[in-house]
Amino acid sequence: MTTAAASSSETTTSGGTTTGVGPLLREWRDRRRISQLELALRAGSSARHISFIETGRSRPSQEMVLRLAAHLDVPVRERNALLIAAGYAPAFPETPLDDPSMAALRSAMERLLTGYEPFPALVLDGTYHVQAANRGLTMLLTGVDPALLEPPLNAMRITMHPGGLAPRIRNYREWRDHLLAQMERQLALLRSAPLRALYDEVSAYPLPPGGQESAALGDHAPLALPMILEHDDTVLSFLSTIATFNTPMDVTVSELAVETFLPADPETAEYLRESAS
Structure with missing residues (x-):
């Protein structure tokens, strides 16, 4: 597993395009159907700051990335991806089950x-x-x-x-x-x-x-x-x-x-x- 921090606040997705942490967080917020104001209230921040993060005008701290990811219920593997996109090292190890x-x-x-x-x-x-x-x-x-x-x-x-x-x-x-x-x-x-x-x-x-046929599931x-x-x-x-x-x-x-x-x-x-x- 990669432990070194990314050299910038952008990461390359599987499609070959470069995406910073802001668009990724916005994507997760859209998936959860949460407004910037609602996310800000949950995370103890402001809608202005969330907007600046999503547009790339502000670089979030590692703690803020993890806090936003937690409130957006982002899967653990994807939280590491958000951290890398923000220029930080992954916070969660990936230990083989036979370790x-x-x-x-x-x-x-x-x-x-x-x-x-x-x-x-x-x-x-x-x-x-x-x-x-x-x-x-x-x-x-x-x-x-x-x-x-x-x-x-x-x-x-x-x-x-x-x-x-x-x-x-x-x-x-x-x-x-x-x-x-x-x-x-x-x-x-x-x-x-x-x-x-x-x-x-x-x-x-x-x-x-x-x-192709449906089975009978009984009387009830x-x-x-x-x-x-x-x-x-x-x-x-x-x-x-x-x-x-x-x-x-x-x-x-x-x-x-x-x-x-x-x-x-x-x-x-x-x-x-x-x-x-």
């Missing part, structure tokens, strides 16, 4: 995943690579193309590839739309070339037979969109939840997510318990 300093975090996540068994759970990074998973999830991967299970495992590929879970997801069209929309929301916040490449790849996968409307999955001639139904870390101080930690699959009906819960025993 010794991450041992306590890895151990805690493993305990969490094990404690959730027999229900499926996994830990994902910012590009949906599987960093850890429990036996409940592993059981569901029976029949998946072995090539998709070669490291690094990617949850989006495993789910949407024709050789993955896609042919067994009964409501695949709805579930696919949900996953792609989730990725689109992330891409609206992050300038991530790997995530964009993954999105372009999985969105181009052909639909499996029957993938579900509380949330379930993933309805066929497994060993049994139909299982799951609700997905995602948990992230509060106030992360490391880029890697900020992009980790724990996804758990809660049985959406008693039959699914009983099947998983019986299979585990």
